[in-house]
Amino acid sequence: MTETAVGAFQARVRQAGVPLGEAEAAQILPAWDKLVTWLDLLRQPALGAEAEPATTFSAGKAP
Amino acid sequence: MIPTIAEAGRLIAARKLSPVELVGACLARMERLDGTLHAFIRPDPEGAMAAAKAAEARIMRDGVRGPLDGIPIAHKDIYCTAGVPTTAHSKVLQGHVPARDAVVVQKWAAAGVVSLGKLATHEFAFGGPSFDLPWPPARNPWNPEHFTAGSSSGTGAAVASGMILGGTGSDTGGSIRGPAALCGIAGIKPTYGRASRRDVLPLAQSLDHTGPMAWTVEDCSLLLQAMAGFDALDPASADVAVPDYAASLGAGVKGKVIGLARHMHERDNPVSAATLKGIEDAAALWRSMGAEVREVVLPSLEEFNACGWVILLAEAFAVHEAWMREKPQDYGLYMRQRLMLGAALSAADYMQAQKRRAELVARSLAAMQGVDFLLTASAPGEAPKIDAVPQWGFLGAPGFTMAFNVLGWPAISVCAGFGEGGLPVSLQLVAKPWQEPALFAAAHAYEQATEWRKRRPAMTEETA
Numbered sequence: 001m002t003e004t005a006v007g008a009f010q011a012r013v014r015q016a017g018v019p020l021g022e023a024e025a026a027q028i029l030p031a032w033d034k035l036v037t038w039l040d041l042l043r044q045p046a047l048g049a050e051a052e053p054a055t056t057f058s059a060g061k062a063p
Numbered sequence: 064m065i066p067t068i069a070e071a072g073r074l075i076a077a078r079k080l081s082p083v084e085l086v087g088a089c090l091a092r093m094e095r096l097d098g099t100l101h102a103f104i105r106p107d108p109e110g111a112m113a114a115a116k117a118a119e120a121r122i123m124r125d126g127v128r129g130p131l132d133g134i135p136i137a138h139k140d141i142y143c144t145a146g147v148p149t150t151a152h153s154k155v156l157q158g159h160v161p162a163r164d165a166v167v168v169q170k171w172a173a174a175g176v177v178s179l180g181k182l183a184t185h186e187f188a189f190g191g192p193s194f195d196l197p198w199p200p201a202r203n204p205w206n207p208e209h210f211t212a213g214s215s216s217g218t219g220a221a222v223a224s225g226m227i228l229g230g231t232g233s234d235t236g237g238s239i240r241g242p243a244a245l246c247g248i249a250g251i252k253p254t255y256g257r258a259s260r261r262d263v264l265p266l267a268q269s270l271d272h273t274g275p276m277a278w279t280v281e282d283c284s285l286l287l288q289a290m291a292g293f294d295a296l297d298p299a300s301a302d303v304a305v306p307d308y309a310a311s312l313g314a315g316v317k318g319k320v321i322g323l324a325r326h327m328h329e330r331d332n333p334v335s336a337a338t339l340k341g342i343e344d345a346a347a348l349w350r351s352m353g354a355e356v357r358e359v360v361l362p363s364l365e366e367f368n369a370c371g372w373v374i375l376l377a378e379a380f381a382v383h384e385a386w387m388r389e390k391p392q393d394y395g396l397y398m399r400q401r402l403m404l405g406a407a408l409s410a411a412d413y414m415q416a417q418k419r420r421a422e423l424v425a426r427s428l429a430a431m432q433g434v435d436f437l438l439t440a441s442a443p444g445e446a447p448k449i450d451a452v453p454q455w456g457f458l459g460a461p462g463f464t465m466a467f468n469v470l471g472w473p474a475i476s477v478c479a480g481f482g483e484g485g486l487p488v489s490l491q492l493v494a495k496p497w498q499e500p501a502l503f504a505a506a507h508a509y510e511q512a513t514e515w516r517k518r519r520p521a522m523t524e525e526t527a
Binding site: 009019038 | 388391454
């Protein structure tokens with residue numbers, strides 16, 4: 001992991017108002033890297049997708 | 064011999080079993096075993112015995128209210144209980160004493176259950192197994208060196224060991240079905256909106272479900288009967304009539320179509336040999352009962368997990384935002400660091416996941432056209448050792464349960480045999496929304512035709 005990557009992750013968390021030191025950010029970074037692969041997956045077109053984009057889950061009834 | 068809820072209920076109704084004796088036997092098991100299992104974080108033996116005596120007197124006078132009258136249960140410690148601390152197993156909420164019961168707690172109390180206390184959970188139903196919290200994590204009755212899964216860890220351990228006959232769980236990504244699987248019991252996550260979550264501490268509101276855990280499918284049906292129903296003050300609750308689950312429990316599977324989702328447990332996340340055998344044997348059994356079994360292909364577990372975990376992390380951080388800003392060190396390490404991931408997500412990330420969720424629902428419904436049930440694993444195999452559970456396991460090989468939180472479909476985990484280590488393996492059966500009666504009937508038929516319910520953890524047999 002690079003110092004830049006740790007700092008970038010630390011900045012994202014701090015932007016949310018949560019204190020996070022560099023050492024703990026470095027501990028979490030590998031998990032964040034995995035999560036980023038999922039975020040990339042979610043931005044790829046879904047195979048066979050025909051549904052209209054939803055803005056929220058259907059509260060009050062089954063999806 | 065530890066009775067099921069159905070057996071005990073019949074005996075109590077016939078006045079052949081005393082609720083005081085039944086609760087006393089459970090409390091004796093608790094006293095003997097819970098020093099090892101840590102299923103309870105707040106046992107209440109005095110309160111339980113007083114409630115059992117009151118129930119017994121009332122039953123002798125008025126007869127039983129129903130099949131749950133006088134039955135010993137307990138609640139996961141995210142279910143609010145009036146006047147009794149509800150902490151989510153966390154230092155953050157130590158000293159939190161709710162003013163009222165959760166709706167589900169009220170409903171079960173009205174049915175006559177006797178509560179034996181509050182059960183261990185992963186911190187706020189997410190952070191575990193953790194050894195840096197005010198209470199230790201629950202351990203697996205089949206081998207206390209092993210993991211219960213979570214987050215309804217205490218419920219799984221307490222039911223499997225016979226300290227209670229049933230209990231509450233909650234399921235946001237598999238927290239009912241995971242512990243049911245590793246502890247060798249039954250647990251159902253009902254349809255999203257089926258049972259109230261009001262005054263149950265939330266983890267991620269668009270994925271949170273309440274549901275029951277018990278030794279058998281039949282017992283789960285009795286418990287869900289008493290907890291299901293519309294709650295206008297739970298924004299996710301659905302105003303859909305609650306069927307009589309017991310009435311259709313013997314319906315079997317003749318004419319039903321079971322979709323075997325092999326890709327999930329053979330390719331997306333290959334399961335153990337014992338788990339695979341359990342699934343294949345169950346498919347053959349249901350086929351012999353008149354069901355058709357055909358292969359189905361849904362979106363990959365990886366895609367479901369990507370979608371579900373991004374939503375869960377973002378919504379969980381929204382729940383914990385204020386405390387994470389003010390007192391992050393009050394959380395255990397696992398919970399705090401998992402919430403940090405949620406803090407780092409953007410609104411766009413969250414909306415991409417919700418958009419994908421709608422697509423996953425549409426693709427799954429299309430794949431299940433003409434199919435009544437989906438069959439796959441609920442866990443990859445037997446429980447691992449509790450000290451070998453990775454902190455970021457949910458980001459590793461994609462789990463089998465999150466998919467059905469994303470979809471909101473009812474899903475049940477039942478014991479499907481035992482592995483090489485002598486611990487239980489399991490299968491997961493899933494239905495479309497509101498099809499709990501058929502789901503219970505299929506799972507009950509399987510349970511009745513197999514031997515797995517005759518075997519309890521050795522530590523409980525010593526006290527039987």
